[in-house]
Amino acid sequence: MTTHHRPRIFAPESAGLRLEPIGADLHAAFLRRPGTHTASFLQTPAWARVKTGWRAESLGWFDGAGRLLGTALVLYRQLPGVRRFFAYLPEGPGVDWADPQLERWLDPLLDHLRGTGAFAVRMGPPLAYRRWSARTLKDAAGPGRRVGDILPDLVEPLGAAVADRLRESGWRRCGEEGQGTGVPPRRSSGGAQPRLVFEVSLAGRGLDDLWTGLNQEWRRNIKKAGKSGVRTAVEGPQTLPAFHDLLRVTERRDGFDLGRDLGYYQRQYAELNAEQPGRMRLYTARHEGELLAAHTFLTAPDGNRVWYQTGASADHRREVRPSNALQWRMLCDALLAGAAVYDMRGVPDDLDPAARAHGLLRWKLGTGGEAVETVGEWELPLQGAVNKALHRAMHAYLTRR
Missing domain, CATH: 3.40.630.30 (Gcn5-related N-acetyltransferase (GNAT))
Structure with a gap:
């Protein structure tokens, strides 16, 4: 654990x-x-x-x-x-x-x-409720299965207690039906924020620990990106338009729409960094100078948590694995900055390998982290x-x- x-x-x-x-x-x-x-x-x-x-x-x-x-x-x-x-x-x-x-x-x-x-x-409430390790979910994958169907590795006592106290006080969890003590997380949590997220613990670990925590596919892809000449970097706000163009490509390819225009990301970059320099960064992966992937990286005010908020990637040259290289760079930078948790934000709860949504969960499972259901x-x-x-x-x- x-x-x-x-x-x-x-x-x-x-x-x-x-x-x-x-x-x-x-x-x-x-x-x-x-x-x-x-x-x-x-x-x-x-x-x-x-x-x-x-x-x-x-x-x-x-x-x-x-x-x-x-x-x-x-x-x-x-x-x-x-x-x-x-x-x-x-x-x-x-x-x-x-x-x-x-x-x-x-x-x-x-x-x-x-x-x-x-x-x-x-x-x-910023509290965890249930946790599943990458190994648990990988072993549980199968037709028609969902994360909420699987016995968690850990039920957080505080999260469970707060959920019960809120319900007793008349609060209702968004997306929840009935009066039960919990519901399996679904792709739509009923709230504006994801209820099922994915986290990689960084506390007490070194770079070697992070590397060995990755599965073989991730390690192989990171090595391939390096041998292919993929270069990662932190770029400034001038690259946000190119990031947004890639995000549109990603949305069309993967069948989702965040509904956020370029101005949203420009405001976010300007305002978060004005309040605390370096709070938001834009990481990029380029191959032969061409932008193939770009991910946003946000740091908590106290530095204890880092979020991979939004990722975008091109449709072509995917064989050089720019996104794996980019996430490895971001994981390492979060660790070296002293963060205790690397939060990869929302994941779908599909454990069916045939389901389209399962691909994102499977990709994040490769980091060796854990799926976390919040109290919602x-x-x-x-x-x-x-x-x-x-x-x-x-x-x-x-x-x-």
Whole structure:
């Protein structure tokens, strides 16, 4: 089993916590502070400037001594025709989820959101729920099988406990039917963020450990890329248009559409790096000078986690294996930078080798990491008949789209 990193327990000394808006500078500085929880890039103030069409607010929880103990980035989307808002905390909030009195954190948040005119809230506690090793899933592959059908190698006690407590408090997991204690992850989690992700543990490992953790196919492909003359590099924002062109090629080939224009990636690159230089990088693989693959690399504010966010590759010269070379470079750079986890983001749950979606999961399994089901995203309509009616109307509209 790999080493897992749990959120730090903040252990506030006073029973009461005060929630109030905070400035972006204080918010960003708190997230960079060693020893706090590792925040997702989706919970940084810079992300608010990437997301057009949303109003954003940074919030902070303070104890009786005035110490900042937790933060949240809240995105607000106005419901057409009314002055009511849907509140969204992507992969947040960053609070002490292990606190036995979780309501000390969540009740002030709900009161604040109600006061802003929010009719409902969605949040994504940054916690793991179940884990499957690459070996377990490789051995389990077969016709009609899915990750959620397989007994996990580990059920995270904190994730399971938080899911139960949220459900008891009236929250409902996005995409979940019924009142059960869990559902198998599906390609559509019901939330905006992937519920099934893939992680490679870096803590306590060296480059030799990373190399031996790869399967034979990955090692062979990386060697082939080197012998073929594939060159990897970190390039600047001037390469983003070429990256986006490759992304369109990838979408057509693999049958998906992220729906993100070039401006989205240009904003992301500019805003994340303005808040913290080097937070977003664009890695490229070229063969004889031609761009064959480009992947985005994001670093958590405290440096403890790195994300491979988006990958793009050409249709031709795939035999020189540019994507394997690129991922190996990114894995090594993440390790050398001191990150504990390399997060490859979402994977499909298909274990059927004949399924088209299985290819992406199979490719990531080759790194020797593990599939991680998070606790998912949760929604709650705020108190009041009007709020509940608006929440039902929103879901009815989304279902019809």
